[in-house]
Amino acid sequence: MITEFGEERQRRLILDYFGGDARLRLLRRTPTFGSPVFVVDFDRGARHFRTLGSFGSSIQVTEQSSMDLLYPARLVFHYERLMSLAFAMCPQAITGLLLGVGGAAMWRFMRAYLPDCAPTLVDADEAIAAIARRWFYLTQPVIVEPAHQFVATTTERFDVVLVDLYNSSGPAESNELFWSRCLDVLNPSGCLANNWADFSVNPVVRPMADALEAAARARGFIPIYVTRRGFRDNLVQYVPTASGITAEAMTEVHARFVQERRPPDRGRGILENCIVTTRFPIE
Ligand SMILES: C[S@@+](CC[C@H](N)C(=O)[O-])C[C@H]1O[C@@H](n2cnc3c(N)ncnc32)[C@H](O)[C@@H]1O
Known part of the structure; x- marks a missing residue:
């Protein structure tokens, strides 16, 4: 459920970063993290990824963790x-x-x-x-x-x-x-x-x-x-x-x-x- 004030702006920043056909799965605030966090699915050629992201101090998108959806056990970073x-x-x-x-x-x-x-x-x-x-x-x-x-x-x-x-x-x-x-x-x-x-x-x-x-x-x-x-x-x-x-x-x-x-x-x-x-x- 997306409930943040300013969420439209955040959503736009996420799509700018991951590409217009990225699928935003979740955008929410967390108690201690300090900024809203999100889960987004996106494609890079034949590869499909799911990333846990957040916003840095200057509302910059930051990738916290990423998963290859076809090979989830592989380390992406x-x-x-x-x-x-x-x-x-x-x-x-x-x-x-x-x-x-x-x-x-x-x-x-x-x-x-x-x-x-x-x-x-x-x-x-x-x-x-x-x-x-x-x-x-x-x-x-x-x-x-x-x-x-x-x-x-x-x-x-x-x-x-x-x-x-x-x-x-x-x-x-x-x-x-x-x-x-x-x-x-x-x-x-x-x-x-x-x-x-x-x-x-x-x-x-x-x-x-x-x-x-x-x-x-x-x-x-x-x-x-x-x-x-x-x-x-x-x-x-x-x-x-x-x-x-x-x-x-x-x-x-x-x-x-x-x-x-x-x-x-x-x-x-x-x-x-x-x-x-x-x-x-x-x-
Ligand atoms: C970059 S992510 C870790 C990614 C992880 N290595 C992985 O395998 O996907 C950073 C994590 O640190 C946690 N974190 C930040 N400060 C912390 C603290 N003082 N104590 C415990 N966890 C903290 C955040 O909640 C966040 O989940």
Whole structure:
């Protein structure tokens, strides 16, 4: 049900962005996200997609999560494929924590390609969880709680922690204490990966990435940064805690992931044309 004041304008912005023949499935306000969110179906050639979107601060359309309607378990966004490598950066991924559920893309991927890894899902917004269940095939319960609160109080431990926390105004605020707690909930030899969107233009990213780096280095871990050369859109910051998982080992990590998990297209294009470094990739 579309109930927003100004919804005609929002609807126009969505169709401008996704194309006039896109089908808007839902447009609604959510309690904590900070802007209306929407679900839209659209075609790109022979491919059909469903995207969970929102509006940024300057009513700019922002894609939060996307699903290939023919192959729902495939990861649509390149940064998600990069994040999935975290599962090969620890010896055995039995438990995974997903902070930020969105349209449940990573959950669908895990279910199909990592069926032996049990996911725990946390999202601050019950409405987003309900949208993921209704429109994005999510069948697992979500812990509805701010990620900061969850990592501060949980007694569980995880082999992989994937952090993808965004709302209408960009990345959720994070400081060294938060990152330290995220590292606390990792099992020995586990791996954390965080997504930084718009890392080259959003000034809030660098201090938060530095805070994660500081928390990691305080424990003797060296973060690895990976981004696509020339795109400057998303940056994935990993903190592997297993010995031997270094920036130089990423090609090997990728090869192991492809061999063990058989991701779509044999994982082609995940690391191709990427910068892999142990320093934030821009000054
Ligand atoms: C980009 S989406 C995540 C997409 C997801 N990785 C996927 O696989 O589809 C960002 C999510 O972070 C959630 N979020 C934002 N701030 C949060 C916070 N402080 N705690 C928990 N969830 C938060 C939003 O509700 C939203 O669902």
